[in-house]
Amino acid sequence: MSGNVEKRCLLCEELISAETDSREHLIPNSIGGRKKVSGFLCVPCNSKSGDSWDSALAHQMNPLSLFFRINRERGDAPSQKFKTTSGRELVLNADGSMDLPKPVFKEQQNDTRVEIKISARDMTEAKKMLRGVARKYPRLNVDELLEETKMQSTYSQEPIHFNLSFGGLDAGRSFVKTALALLSTIGVSARDCEHAIQFLKEEESEPCFGYYYEKDLVGGRPAGTPVHCVHVNGDPDSKLIRGYVEYFGVMRVVMCLSSNYSGNAFSATYAIDPTKGEELNLSVGLDLDLVDIRKAYNYEKWDGKAVQQAMGAVIGPTLEKQHKEERGRVLDEAVRYAFSNCGSKEGEVIAEEQHNRLMGLLREKLEPWVLNQIISMRKHD
Numbered sequence: 001m002s003g004n005v006e007k008r009c010l011l012c013e014e015l016i017s018a019e020t021d022s023r024e025h026l027i028p029n030s031i032g033g034r035k036k037v038s039g040f041l042c043v044p045c046n047s048k049s050g051d052s053w054d055s056a057l058a059h060q061m062n063p064l065s066l067f068f069r070i071n072r073e074r075g076d077a078p079s080q081k082f083k084t085t086s087g088r089e090l091v092l093n094a095d096g097s098m099d100l101p102k103p104v105f106k107e108q109q110n111d112t113r114v115e116i117k118i119s120a121r122d123m124t125e126a127k128k129m130l131r132g133v134a135r136k137y138p139r140l141n142v143d144e145l146l147e148e149t150k151m152q153s154t155y156s157q158e159p160i161h162f163n164l165s166f167g168g169l170d171a172g173r174s175f176v177k178t179a180l181a182l183l184s185t186i187g188v189s190a191r192d193c194e195h196a197i198q199f200l201k202e203e204e205s206e207p208c209f210g211y212y213y214e215k216d217l218v219g220g221r222p223a224g225t226p227v228h229c230v231h232v233n234g235d236p237d238s239k240l241i242r243g244y245v246e247y248f249g250v251m252r253v254v255m256c257l258s259s260n261y262s263g264n265a266f267s268a269t270y271a272i273d274p275t276k277g278e279e280l281n282l283s284v285g286l287d288l289d290l291v292d293i294r295k296a297y298n299y300e301k302w303d304g305k306a307v308q309q310a311m312g313a314v315i316g317p318t319l320e321k322q323h324k325e326e327r328g329r330v331l332d333e334a335v336r337y338a339f340s341n342c343g344s345k346e347g348e349v350i351a352e353e354q355h356n357r358l359m360g361l362l363r364e365k366l367e368p369w370v371l372n373q374i375i376s377m378r379k380h381d
């Protein structure tokens, strides 16, 4: 839109100048959003809503952001601690790697000796811990120990439990703000969306969003890909401006932004693949009436089975892809390790003894490789 039209911040109504214009992310950056909207929120309202609404959403979505290894424009999804089925704690990082949550130090005094077990997150940490031990036991040869210390990757030998919970009004306001941001990009005044504005601005107002799983409203979904999708449409016959926001193909929300619309019919959709940051061409068939949308507000369109299905459709293929990549990486590393330690030189014919050693080394490296993640999900009130 032309630059000389006066723009006011949707939330505080202040005039937006070049200095106070925020380039608000249409979909929050924290979950992989790319597109930005100008003339929508002022800088203070952008950061205020980011710190409350968007961060509540980001927090709820973080297990999925980590699991899908989303591609963020700014920074990585924060690492998060998870428990395995037996209660062991692991930290999952944005690149899919896992760490121990903190260094483990165990000291056991027997009659004749002291046994010390150390698990460190890297060599620097291991050295520091060993030096600490050396101060206590001066007879210990730290350098010798360090030479024997090997870096070992952490593989999870058992399933990791993700507890995904979502809901709450703050996250709800983030969805509604995102739908309004899309409206503003097609020149429809978000200010006319009375339900949305009231919900965003008044603490005690009726929420105008709800989870919807009665049918899949999205057309052209790429198989196995978690999508972020935002859609708005206006319909003068029913007087509705409807909104739809879907994150990771799993979280699906419908909203009624206005029930008093009299302008021209319109429809707009914006969708991305958050693992690559690429735009997708999807269609959304959102023609629900007000009664149905309101039912969603009361969790009447929530369906645990459909949620599981939506998750399975993206999580299964992603796990498979990650398994394949991980298998390739681990195998390469194991082969390199085995060849450089089996005692044969490059180009030489491998003798049987070396062959056996080679196989042993390969097994040693490959055995701990198990990657298994289970995502369980809990509805949060």
Ligand SMILES: [Zn+2]
Pocket (backbone or CB within 6 Å): 009, 010, 011, 012, 013, 014, 041, 042, 043, 044, 045, 046
């Ligand atoms: Zn403002």
